[in-house]
Amino acid sequence: MPQLEVKGLDRSEWGSSIVRLHQSHRSGIERYDVARITNTSDRSRSYDAVLLGHDDDSAIYMAFDTRQALGVKKNAQLDFELKALGWFDKLRWYLRTPDPRIFIPAWLAIWSVGLGVVGIVLGVVSLFK
Structure with missing residues (x-):
C-alpha cells in the first residue's frame, strides 16, 4: 500500500x-x-x-x-x-467494538436469536408431550 x-x-x-x-x-x-x-x-x-x-x-x-x-x-x-x-x-467485532451505536444492537440481536431458538425448542418439545 x-x-x-x-x-x-x-x-x-x-x-x-x-x-x-x-x-x-x-x-x-x-x-x-x-x-x-x-x-x-x-x-x-x-x-x-x-x-x-x-x-x-x-x-x-x-x-x-x-x-x-x-x-x-x-x-x-x-x-x-x-x-x-x-x-x-x-461477528466478534460487532460484539466487542467500543462504539455503543454498534455493540448494543449487536447484543440485542444475539439475545433475540438465542431466545427465538429457545422458543422453538420449547414449542417442539411441547408437541411431543
Whole structure:
C-alpha cells in the first residue's frame, strides 16, 4: 500500500469505529465492510474498523482511538495493509467494538436469536408431550 497522510475525522464522527479511505486504496474491500488495518512499520499494531469512502486519495481519515491503536499521529505518514474480515471475525467485532451505536444492537440481536431458538425448542418439545 502507498503511504498516506493521517487526518482526523469530522467532529460529527468522533468516537466512531470507522476509517475513511479513497476507493483506490481499499484493496477491493467494499464500502461499509469491516476490515483489519495493520501498520506495516509495526506489525503488532492493527485495528478493525468499518471502511467508508472519501474524495481525498492522498489521505486516510481516522478517529483518535484508531490512531492510538495503530501508533500514528495526525499529519504523519502511514504505510498500512488492509484485510477484509471473515464472517466470524465480523461477528466478534460487532460484539466487542467500543462504539455503543454498534455493540448494543449487536447484543440485542444475539439475545433475540438465542431466545427465538429457545422458543422453538420449547414449542417442539411441547408437541411431543
